[in-house]
Amino acid sequence: MARKPRMEFEGAVYHVIARGNRRTTLFHHADDYKEYLSRLQQYQQRDRLTCYAYVLMPKHVHLLVESSEIPLSRTMQTLQFTYTQYYNRRYRKSGHLFQGRYKAILCDRDAYLLELVRYLHLNPARLRKPMDPWRYRWSSHGAYLGQTSPIQVDTDSVLEHFHRRRGPARKAYREFMRDGLTMGHQAEFYETVDQRFLGDDRFLEEVAKKSKERNAIPSRKLKISFTRLLSAVATVTGKTATELVEQGRYRDRTEARALLVFAAREWTNLTVQAMARHLGRDPSMISRLYSGYLTQRRTAWEKRLRSLLNQ
Numbered sequence: 001m002a003r004k005p006r007m008e009f010e011g012a013v014y015h016v017i018a019r020g021n022r023r024t025t026l027f028h029h030a031d032d033y034k035e036y037l038s039r040l041q042q043y044q045q046r047d048r049l050t051c052y053a054y055v056l057m058p059k060h061v062h063l064l065v066e067s068s069e070i071p072l073s074r075t076m077q078t079l080q081f082t083y084t085q086y087y088n089r090r091y092r093k094s095g096h097l098f099q100g101r102y103k104a105i106l107c108d109r110d111a112y113l114l115e116l117v118r119y120l121h122l123n124p125a126r127l128r129k130p131m132d133p134w135r136y137r138w139s140s141h142g143a144y145l146g147q148t149s150p151i152q153v154d155t156d157s158v159l160e161h162f163h164r165r166r167g168p169a170r171k172a173y174r175e176f177m178r179d180g181l182t183m184g185h186q187a188e189f190y191e192t193v194d195q196r197f198l199g200d201d202r203f204l205e206e207v208a209k210k211s212k213e214r215n216a217i218p219s220r221k222l223k224i225s226f227t228r229l230l231s232a233v234a235t236v237t238g239k240t241a242t243e244l245v246e247q248g249r250y251r252d253r254t255e256a257r258a259l260l261v262f263a264a265r266e267w268t269n270l271t272v273q274a275m276a277r278h279l280g281r282d283p284s285m286i287s288r289l290y291s292g293y294l295t296q297r298r299t300a301w302e303k304r305l306r307s308l309l310n311q
Contacts, residue, residue, distance in 0.1 A: 015064055018099075021097060027056060040079060051151060052065065052117060055120045064113075118180045144173055158173070224268040261279075262294070
């Protein structure tokens with residue numbers, strides 16, 4: 001089967017995943033990590049690539065990047081080829097180091113940027129033998145706390161979601177990270193459309209407008225209005241629609257609101273930004289509600305809600 005074309009255009013945000021061939025260890029020593037990051041920095045500057053987050057694990061790499069007018073494929077092909085040359089020379093090996101073609105998931109920046117930054121930075125805590133993600137050397141987590149970074153990381157785009165001032169933003173970021181420690185592996189970041197896209201129908205339409213491969217982009221989610229979804233969630237949870245959208249911190253409504261956010265993201269074309277407007281909250285709070293729901297899902301509610309929405 002022919003490979004599906006990469007969707008590449010200026011401003012595209014990708015979750016890049018590169019794995020060692022046949023589970024080969026990519027980094028044996030600190031010098032290997034430093035060499036990879038040095039090359040990443042070099043090609044990042046050359047190709048004007050924006051990096052929002054990275055984590056280098058012994059057998060795989062995660063990058064969260066935004067391309068310029070120069071395609072991501074140029075950066076990644078050069079990076080992987082030259083690092084393979086370095087690796088083979090140092091360890092007297094030959095052949096492929098990386099497992100086939102790297103995976104590049106085109107992501108909805110507005111909906112997933114914060115969640116993916118957290119997901120990448122918490123990777124060390126999800127190993128079979130967990131490591132402390134706060135002290136892990138080979139991720140961009142430290143850059144978000146003001147520490148020196150071996151490559152340029154755009155932390156402002158994430159921190160500004162928490163607070164306009166740097167100090168309170170970093171404090172809120174740390175709390176956001178701690179909230180994610182119990183979440184474990186998040187399969188939804190791999191449950192992509194056509195194995196290439198992470199986003200709703202609106203996002204896919206935007207990609208189609210920017211891409212030369214418009215006919216190759218599928219559609220996924222049902223078009224359900226916020227009003228209809230709100231009414232269904234109210235019925236399932238025993239709350240009123242007014243209670244779900246009313247301003248204020250009501251603990252007895254948190255689960256119902258979280259279900260509303262979850263269903264909007266997973267089953268409809270309602271975006272995080274749209275949900276933030278409907279609920280009168282900032283996007284980071286919508287992300288927190290979504291993440292919190294994933295830690296303790298109410299499957300009975302979900303089953304009944306699906307039934308109502310499919311009527």
